[in-house]
Amino acid sequence: MSDSWRKESVYRDGSLNYGRLALYAIMIFVAIVWGVPFIWMFVTSIKPDTEVFSYPPTWWPDEPTLEFYTRLFDSFPMMQWFRNSLIVATITTLLTLATNILAAYPLARMRFRGRRILLLIILSTFLLPGEILLVPLFLGMIKFKLANTYFSIAVPAAANAFGVFLMTQFFLSIPVELEEAGRLDGCSRLGLLLRIFIPLSKPVIATVAIFTFVRSWNDFFWPLIISNTDATRTVPVGLAVFVGRGLSMRFGVIMASAAAATIPAVIFFLLLQRYFVRGISTTGLQG
Amino acid sequence: MSRPAPPKAKHATSPWISIKNDLIAYAFMAPYLFLFIVFLLLPAVVGVYASFTKWGIIGQPKWVGLKNYNKLINSDLFIESLQNTLYFVVLAAIPLIVLGFLLALLVNQKLRGRNIARAIVFLPHVVSVAAVGIIFQWILERSSGLLNYYLGLLGVNPPINWLGDPDSAMPAIAITTIWWTVNGNMIIYLAGLQDIPEDLYEAARIDGAGRWQELRYVTIPMLMPVNAFVIPLTVIACWRVFGQVFVMTRGGPQGSTFTVAQFIYETAFVNFNMGLASAAGVILMLITLSFTIIQLRAMKVI
Numbered sequence: 001m002s003d004s005w006r007k008e009s010v011y012r013d014g015s016l017n018y019g020r021l022a023l024y025a026i027m028i029f030v031a032i033v034w035g036v037p038f039i040w041m042f043v044t045s046i047k048p049d050t051e052v053f054s055y056p057p058t059w060w061p062d063e064p065t066l067e068f069y070t071r072l073f074d075s076f077p078m079m080q081w082f083r084n085s086l087i088v089a090t091i092t093t094l095l096t097l098a099t100n101i102l103a104a105y106p107l108a109r110m111r112f113r114g115r116r117i118l119l120l121i122i123l124s125t126f127l128l129p130g131e132i133l134l135v136p137l138f139l140g141m142i143k144f145k146l147a148n149t150y151f152s153i154a155v156p157a158a159a160n161a162f163g164v165f166l167m168t169q170f171f172l173s174i175p176v177e178l179e180e181a182g183r184l185d186g187c188s189r190l191g192l193l194l195r196i197f198i199p200l201s202k203p204v205i206a207t208v209a210i211f212t213f214v215r216s217w218n219d220f221f222w223p224l225i226i227s228n229t230d231a232t233r234t235v236p237v238g239l240a241v242f243v244g245r246g247l248s249m250r251f252g253v254i255m256a257s258a259a260a261a262t263i264p265a266v267i268f269f270l271l272l273q274r275y276f277v278r279g280i281s282t283t284g285l286q287g
Numbered sequence: 288m289s290r291p292a293p294p295k296a297k298h299a300t301s302p303w304i305s306i307k308n309d310l311i312a313y314a315f316m317a318p319y320l321f322l323f324i325v326f327l328l329l330p331a332v333v334g335v336y337a338s339f340t341k342w343g344i345i346g347q348p349k350w351v352g353l354k355n356y357n358k359l360i361n362s363d364l365f366i367e368s369l370q371n372t373l374y375f376v377v378l379a380a381i382p383l384i385v386l387g388f389l390l391a392l393l394v395n396q397k398l399r400g401r402n403i404a405r406a407i408v409f410l411p412h413v414v415s416v417a418a419v420g421i422i423f424q425w426i427l428e429r430s431s432g433l434l435n436y437y438l439g440l441l442g443v444n445p446p447i448n449w450l451g452d453p454d455s456a457m458p459a460i461a462i463t464t465i466w467w468t469v470n471g472n473m474i475i476y477l478a479g480l481q482d483i484p485e486d487l488y489e490a491a492r493i494d495g496a497g498r499w500q501e502l503r504y505v506t507i508p509m510l511m512p513v514n515a516f517v518i519p520l521t522v523i524a525c526w527r528v529f530g531q532v533f534v535m536t537r538g539g540p541q542g543s544t545f546t547v548a549q550f551i552y553e554t555a556f557v558n559f560n561m562g563l564a565s566a567a568g569v570i571l572m573l574i575t576l577s578f579t580i581i582q583l584r585a586m587k588v589i
Contacts, residue, residue: 027400127579221552
């Protein structure tokens with residue numbers, strides 16, 4: 001694996017030798033290690049009870065069944081959890097986009113008093129472990145009677161500085177000439193943002209949107225403490241509480257629940273892969 | 288921010304334009320700053336304040352000075368949670384960084400199918416910790432779990448009681464965490480590798496460098512700026528480990544996976560001792576902060 005000689009000209013034609021064979025072997029091994037848990041989850045979820053614990057493990061059931069899925073959706077409010085997750089993630093994403101785009105513009109393109117210190121304070125929150133916020137947020141939500149509402153789950157997540165940072169970086173890279181041309185045409189600041197910056201920033205806006213959505217969809221600690229009814233509980237919290245209800249030996253239903261939660265995310269990822277990669281590689285933040 | 292304009296602002300056309308400019312800038316930022324202050328800055332300040340108080344779920348906070356900290360230092364449970372979390376950081380952070388780097392090297396090779404390999408390794412990134420914890424509970428299951436079956440074929444016998452044995456539970460949580468999150472570091476290192484100018488490798492080759500020398504004298508030094516944020520962010524994330532433990536072991540067996548975040552959760556949201564939980568949160572913050580500063584010092588970033 002130490003082969004960093006990625007541009008070795010002798011190998012560039014793709015001819016095989018032992019070094020490259022070893023690399024292919026390692027790569028296949030890696031793909032198996034990361035791929036198998038997904039396959040195993042899915043296969044278990046369609047095995048009838050009699051086959052779940054079969055030993056040695058079988059990779060396809062003799063009688064595949066969707067029984068666990070019907071049982072899952074019958075006994076647990078999965079659809080309600082999905083709906084809650086969808087609503088929460090949508091609120092967080094829209095709120096994040098609207099506020100972050102507005103905030104990033106002056107941070108990147110205007111000179112104003114307090115800019116440096118403001119940027120410093122915003123960026124320093126990357127190093128802040130969020131646990132310190134949980135108690136005050138929780139008490140505040142209780143005090144204002146907002147516990148168990150979509151608001152309480154969705155809105156605090158929009159304070160995250162990741163999108164502001166990413167969009168400020170991107171706005172900095174937009175050529176001044178474009179902005180000046182717009183100004184000569186009599187555009188206001190807001191007009192410049194709407195007509196020049198936003199159209200040019202579609203890729204980064206998409207990255208922030210997708211990242212925020214997935215982060216919110218998968219968020220666990222905060223939704224766990226602020227929602228304790230099925231009316232607002234999100235999918236991850238529902239899964240965790242559901243497993244905690246003492247079903248831990250019935251792996252068929254449990255794997256069906258994991259698969260039901262995972263399959264939409266996987267499809268989402270396969271469609272939008274490049275945005276994730278860009279989001280992580282430009283900020284180092286991982287949702 | 289309400290202080291008079293610094294002298295350097297004088298070159299602007301007139302003070303009025305400069306004030307108007309400031310107002311416009313803050314008007315743009317106002318919605319975000321509102322969220323930032325109400326849901327991030329203020330809770331952080333209140334969290335530190337709460338750590339010096341006795342505070343239940345209802346009623347007013349009562350100032351108690353350093354009493355909470357004193358209690359924590361003398362609490363075996365808290366000290367144990369610190370030790371367990373430190374153990375987890377060692378078990379998980381090092382592989383997350385090293386393996387992240389090695390995987391990036393691998394999928395940066397000109398190999399057929401590397402995009403598929405990248406995508407597969409990246410896939411767990413979009414899966415929630417609840418699902419990951421559930422899947423790995425099944426894979427790590429003692430008698431019918433997949434991992435023990437294959438380890439058995441390799442001669443590991445008797446099967447390991449991964450999540451049921453205090454000695455193996457934390458390594459099991461670490462394995463799960465590595466599978467789940469190493470992809471983030473891989474992607475960051477991959478971007479770093481692709482930013483290294485090709486000329487450097489050519490120059491090294493002209494000087495007669497072999498692969499090892501290229502790795503040691505070109506690749507690794509050029510990735511130092513990447514390390515400067517991968518390492519602190521990975522270590523911080525490991526100190527905060529919560530979801531995996533909550534889903535897979537609830538801190539057991541025998542408290543062997545009981546982490547600081549778990550302590551905070553139980554103290555605040557099961558026992559409603561908000562002051563004590565906040566003090567634990569402050570200690571967690573101080574630990575991650577000092578780790579970050581030491582790391583960046585050691586790497587001569589600051």
